[in-house]
Amino acid sequence: MTAVINPATEEVVAQVAATSLEETDAAIERAHVALASWRAVAPGDRARLLRRFADAVDADVENLAQLEVSNSGHTIGNARWEARNVRDVLHYYAATPERLLGKQIPVPGGVNMTFNEPLGVVGIIVPWNFPMPIAGWGFAPALAAGNTVVLKPAELTPLTAIRLGELATEAGIPPGVFTVLPGKGSVVGQRFVTHPAVRKVVFTGSTEVGKQIMVGCADQVKRVTLELGGKNANIVFADSDLEKAAATAPYGVFDNAGQDCCARSRILVQRSVFDRFMELLEPAVAGVVVGDPAAEATEMGPLISAEHHGRVAGYLDDTTNVAFRGSAPDGPGFWFPPTVVLPSGPTDRIVTDEVFGPVVTVLPFDDEADAIAQANDTEYGLSGSIWTNDVGRALRVSRAVEAGNLSVNSHSSVRYWTPFGGFKQSGLGRELGPDAALAFTEVKNVFIATD
Numbered sequence: 001m002t003a004v005i006n007p008a009t010e011e012v013v014a015q016v017a018a019t020s021l022e023e024t025d026a027a028i029e030r031a032h033v034a035l036a037s038w039r040a041v042a043p044g045d046r047a048r049l050l051r052r053f054a055d056a057v058d059a060d061v062e063n064l065a066q067l068e069v070s071n072s073g074h075t076i077g078n079a080r081w082e083a084r085n086v087r088d089v090l091h092y093y094a095a096t097p098e099r100l101l102g103k104q105i106p107v108p109g110g111v112n113m114t115f116n117e118p119l120g121v122v123g124i125i126v127p128w129n130f131p132m133p134i135a136g137w138g139f140a141p142a143l144a145a146g147n148t149v150v151l152k153p154a155e156l157t158p159l160t161a162i163r164l165g166e167l168a169t170e171a172g173i174p175p176g177v178f179t180v181l182p183g184k185g186s187v188v189g190q191r192f193v194t195h196p197a198v199r200k201v202v203f204t205g206s207t208e209v210g211k212q213i214m215v216g217c218a219d220q221v222k223r224v225t226l227e228l229g230g231k232n233a234n235i236v237f238a239d240s241d242l243e244k245a246a247a248t249a250p251y252g253v254f255d256n257a258g259q260d261c262c263a264r265s266r267i268l269v270q271r272s273v274f275d276r277f278m279e280l281l282e283p284a285v286a287g288v289v290v291g292d293p294a295a296e297a298t299e300m301g302p303l304i305s306a307e308h309h310g311r312v313a314g315y316l317d318d319t320t321n322v323a324f325r326g327s328a329p330d331g332p333g334f335w336f337p338p339t340v341v342l343p344s345g346p347t348d349r350i351v352t353d354e355v356f357g358p359v360v361t362v363l364p365f366d367d368e369a370d371a372i373a374q375a376n377d378t379e380y381g382l383s384g385s386i387w388t389n390d391v392g393r394a395l396r397v398s399r400a401v402e403a404g405n406l407s408v409n410s411h412s413s414v415r416y417w418t419p420f421g422g423f424k425q426s427g428l429g430r431e432l433g434p435d436a437a438l439a440f441t442e443v444k445n446v447f448i449a450t451d
Ligand code: NDP
Pocket: 125, 126, 127, 128, 129, 152, 153, 154, 155, 156, 183, 184, 185, 186, 188, 189, 190, 204, 205, 206, 207, 209, 210, 212, 213, 227, 228, 229, 230, 260, 261, 311, 354, 355, 356
């Protein structure tokens, strides 16, 4: 049994049994057996089942959200958004089974057509930072394309995934088609990589483990999607709406206590407006409401665990030039205040590493070329923001920044209608958007001779 801890109170909220290697194998076998009947379900019926799953999630939004608040310390507002995101993503991909269109290709001597065939069993490994949405971005398109799914939530945050598994069953998703297997990454997750019946692994988490997964998948030429870390730039030009850029910057990085691969954790500000920006940023940071995640007004909760708190705190010491900080409660809970750092330069560890906590650095840049060079001076390339009122510059800089998800005059990264994923060491492949279900298929091309 693994104790599940509420990170805001440090109290045990549940005990969850860890799936063993033998149980993992048995679940993968059941998923393998279920494949033939699931892919044979008529497209309209598979769509209907996914819509029923979405309706079951919709009816359970408040329960799922409360579970996430107590398990992950997410604010209640965020947790409701996350549960609804699962619902919406299921509805979006419920449209897929009836639209998995192939092609008819003109060839001499006959007819050539293509089919999008399901891959088989898909293994999804979910991190602790967004337990619900990241699970849904994997299982909804995978199921829609006719695959069966085994899903491993993070050991720290299994409760909402377990509930989603129950809701799938209640909605009539057949046995073996979608199975949630709480347990250790080194046992359950690793078995997804080595078991030959698992034909694709979808992994979201640290770049370090992601690289191991990629190496492991190579052995069986297994398909893999990786969503890894980020160290994303928030580039503020002098010609932008500086008030708005400063007022929103804290939410671009401190949302989910900075435990977000898309966190804009490097603010780059044009030198001519640097001081003014910092003046505007200070009250915005002080205004972030940090506290009990179950309270409606709360904007930021605790970090996920004592261990992670130690990791984040390890980036700051007496020599760190902290410009200013927000507030955080005393007492139990893994609290860390929003923290703004003026680093000595772009090579400081706090500027180059993914801190994954409510810590942001602010550095000046001289011109457009300097901003782009600094933004790209990282092994990561997941997301970023550009603040400017010059539409030409917005497009030039967006095209030049090496990252998968950019927003202009906004900090939003994830919209389920659009592809999401990273450049460079931030990942491999894309989730979400209209083509995500195709990433869970193989193209088969069939020639029929007519002559
Ligand atoms: P990990 O990469 O270790 O964990 C992510 C998931 O992978 C968890 O479900 C974990 O299981 C599983 N896992 C761990 N090891 C293996 C393995 N060998 N084979 C298969 N699955 C495995 O992330 P951490 O939780 O350790 O976080 C460390 C850092 O990673 C963070 O500080 C942050 O920088 C980054 N991170 C980035 C995320 C992102 O969204 N890009 C998400 C989470 C973390 P288990 O729960 O058992 O550990």
